[in-house]
Amino acid sequence: MLPLVELEVRHLRALCAIADTGSVRKAALRLGMTQPSLTTQLRRIEATLGGTLFTRGQNGSRPTPLGHSVLSRARPIIAEMTALVSAAREAALGAGGLRLRIGSIGSHAVTGWLRRIHRRLPETDTTIHIEVSSNTLLQLLATNQLDVAFVHETAGFPLAVPEGVERRVLIGREPRFVALAAGHPATARSLVPLSALASDAWIVDPTADDEATALRAAFTAAGVDPRLVHVRDNTTAAELVASGEAVRLSQPIADPAPGTVVRPLDGDPLTCQLALASRSGSLPLRDLDALFTDLMDAYVDVAAANPVYRSWLDRNGSPLLPSVGSH
Structure with missing residues (x-):
């Protein structure tokens, strides 16, 4: 005891x-x-x-x-x-200079976002906290452990947004792609229907907000019962996909891991909203505007550099990022 x-x-x-x-x-x-x-x-x-x-x-x-x-x-x-803790941190801030505490989901846009922030605010002590769960990031915001957070919300599965936390939408509807082994038969398709992956095992992260539930709902709508494999480690997940043991969802701006290929899903059955979250009034509006612009510019850069996502954007009339499709 x-x-x-x-x-x-x-x-x-x-x-x-x-x-x-x-x-x-x-x-x-x-x-x-x-x-x-x-x-x-x-x-x-x-x-x-x-x-x-x-x-x-x-x-x-x-x-x-x-x-x-x-x-x-x-x-x-x-x-x-x-x-x-908040008072102690504020006292430390007053003694030691400016501070910015950023939270984020894992994303290829994060590196470019930080680079822009460092260039714009060279005297600010900027820290980054990465989480799989956007709900966790929102809780950290609400308890004053973060100043801003880059979060995503799966369509049909709203986040639990604490009182006093607000979001500014970055991308209203971002598609989820699928990562496959390079030798998978479905890689021959430019658009992969869920039915073509009905016999595959699907890797899901049990700590990701509603990922497994959303995937099951999409398969149910397609009349398929998926086999789910819970894997929290990204390295292991990538190796399982490359070996042909399983497939998994992928952000459209993500680069394929060695031995894998990323393809769009036909009909975009799974989408997310991307947003920048903050506590109401915690940052001056001009600072929040600048952080949002930095994040959007970083996202546009990685989207434009990804040929699969670029192709999807061009094919769909660039509804997410018109500036990308106009290049």
């Missing part, structure tokens, strides 16, 4: 995450943990406190009376700790 003195703020955050999401699985995704590790942590906390904090059922996890009592005390502690 954990001694009571070993109960830490991270444990209280875990309890609040379970209560807020209503699910140990969803809370684990928000916290960047595996479900088994969070379940183990919850059992240890309950053992420390001497009672059950949540009831588990078909409708998810709900606080018990003891759970409500603990949560009512935990939330003010977390709020105070967040305020303390």
Whole structure:
């Protein structure tokens, strides 16, 4: 049993995450943990406190009376700790100069974005935090751990946007392509229908917001039941695709890994909205405008340099990036 003195703020955050999401699985995704590790942590906390904090059922996890009592005390502690950290950081900022904390999904546009920011703000201490989950980035924004974040939202699966966080749309509808082994029969097609990939295993990242759910929904609409393989490591995923063991979704601006080919999906059954998120009033409008322009310019550059995406943009009349199609 954990001694009571070993109960830490991270444990209280875990309890609040379970209560807020209503699910140990969803809370684990928000916290960047595996479900088994969070379940183990919850059992240890309950053992420390001497009672059950949540009831588990078909409708998810709900606080018990003891759970409500603990949560009512935990939330003010977390709020105070967040305020303390924020105040300390602001004090450090005042003593040490300008600071910009950026969050982002993984994207080929990030390097160019940072390069432009460094060139425009050479005296600013700029940091970057990369996450698979856009929901996690939004939570980091809401708790003042980030200043801006580049996020995406899968069509049909809205993000949980915290109060006080706003988004400025960068790309309203970006298609998802598919990465295949170079020897896959479907690479002969310029547009690959989902039905041509019905017998393939599909790699999904279990920490990515609604990726598996969106893929299942697209296949269901096509009358196909996909086989999903959960892989969190990008290197392993790329090797599995190159070996022909599986296929996976790809951002259109991504370069194919060695031994793989990227192709558009026929009918664009999976799309995302890309946006720059920030806390309301946290940055002057001119600074936010400049960060947005930097990100858009970086995105346009990588899109224009990608022949598969360029072809898709030209074929579709460049609805996303008219400037690319006009070159």
